[in-house]
Amino acid sequence: MADVVPPETPHYVPAPETKADVDYADLPIIDLSKVSTPEGRLALAQQARDAMSNQGFFYVINHGLTSAQTGRMFDIADVPFARVSEEEKKIYVHIDGGVRDQLEHYNVNRDVRKRQHPEPLRPFLPEIEAFARHNHENILHPILRLLAIGLELAEETLVNLHGFSSVGETYVRFMNYPRSKEEETKTNNVWLKGHTDFGSITILYSQPVAALQILTKEGAWKWVKHVENALVINAGDALEFLSGGFYRATIHRVVQPPPDQRTYTRLGLFYFCMTDDNVKLAPLLESPVLQRLENLKRVDDAEVPSMEVWRRGRTAAYGQSDLKPMGNGVEEEVINGVVVKHYN
Template sequence: MPSLTLPYVPHYVAAPPTRETLEYADLAIIDISKADTEEGRAALAIEVREALLNHGFFYVVNHGYSQDQTGRIFDIADLPFSAVSDSEKQIFAGTMKQTGSYQGYKLRNYWHIDGGVRDQIEHYNINRDVTKRGHPETLRHLLPEIKEFCKHNHFNVLHPILRLIARSLELPEDTLVNNHDYDAVGETYVRFMNYPRTEEEETKTKNVWLKGHTDFGSITILWSQPVAALQILTREGEWRWIRHIENAIVVNAGDALDFLTGGYYKGTIHRVVKPPEDQRGYARLGVFYFTMPNDDVKLVPMAESPVLQRAGIQRRCDDSEAPTMEQWRKGRTSAYGQSELENGKEKGVEQEVINGVLVKHYN
């Protein structure tokens, strides 16, 4: 009988929640456990639709992981930064610009932020197929747990959300599930992320750690953590903070969902800024599951949706010129933080063209 004892991992001690008064976004809280019944899915589909239309962000609770299980994942997430030497990180560095893939380390100083400052953000990315490439020694004995974490995110969080979104569009429930296969060729992955900065860099970048942007996948799953730094741009053009909710997940829409829904559900603009005063001595450790349609999915609107037909479809390019998910993710990944941006028509907006589609960055 296999042992039930998990490998030892040092406990990661997170920062206490901020006590400062911040202007938080008023996000919906979706109880995903209610999706187990027909009645529950009918009600949740309405809640998800309103959440995506109002903010493009919402919380998910009762997702099947206990507080202890979530804590264990954060313990594991700290290891690529605290228990791997700089020389070993170089061995497992990603090749984003060359391959358009984030697998491996995104090392510090890779992205240009602003004012001549390069980023200090470090992250380690693991494809849902954890065998796709090698990993630092400290993570190898933990790969079975990371694989199970991928499956939990995919089947117990992503797929129920995709069914609710399809239902909100009056489409068969598995419409989006069918092009987000777990075993298909694609780049859906777990990301562990660590943010440090210096005061000099804060001044040069006006306290912005990561400019306003949209994610390029369909749905981003962020496991809530206490250091306040994430902000969204509301429909009214105001930046609002995302509040930490213990053992909750923060979900947001990205470019791929925007393409597939003809602009009905837009990718939400968000940024990362300097935390409030009482949290500035703490590292900000993030755990994400970035999801994308299968690589061969062509990003054209689901024009068969009665909802989209009534609302009107906004295409970002002609259907004949629409990129596949593979083309879009590779274009966005290789260009991000590396390409020269032009000033857009809107104040504080920079832009670039990727695969014939205009991409905006909010400074």
């Protein structure tokens, strides 16, 4: 049987790394090649536990994709923005038109047949589907096992809440940031204001344009450094709920890059992970770690949202809520009884 020739698309050339002196966050690196042994998993679980309970972010290396394979996915990620006509973009590509958060993004559910796609992207759907499955089974699931061990739970506890074929909205996302000088002035160079993700785990493929920043426990914004062919992993609301606040959904934002990168495109490649829709986002109280937790973070039992309810609430509120100013650039809204903060 002859090898299947993948469809052609122009190669996306990333920006060179910045030479600017910026204040980078000190994030640990998890080497997934070490998960194959019990000793390796135990050591990595301690690393992941410390990272998620302190910074809410860490890097992953040796995730099963070569640099060439990752580069191919960035080529595909550029298709909805570079090869789709303006007419088709109006139908398929989500464009946030508000000045505060101006970006283009295109989501592909892990079930790539769930919706129609623009014609230029259709030949690449088999590769996107394989990419989603790899992220889910070979990256997300090993990370969830480590985090379960960190909570002193059975290894499969969190994996069992994240089925690949379950009903839900886990998806691949391609993201592009088109900005004008006028918009930069109006937004004080903030491309995407400070927020938490509402899923459980976000997988971001590291790219060289420096723009992502995280808010530390001390209240300082620090940059996330590019690590070649690495993943940037962060916790979202759902994981914070399930862990009673032990694992942190860290506030992060996207800002204007340093001067030597401002003429380059910032193209994002993500896998946004959520639990199955019917999972109640209540603390996993069978965890001995949570039983010892003095400041257990939880919602009243009667108000505990399911993943579906929380997802729909956060999605519906985005850009529509009347945010209450709290001072120092912080705004608040209440979704399903939970206070959600935004940082301008």
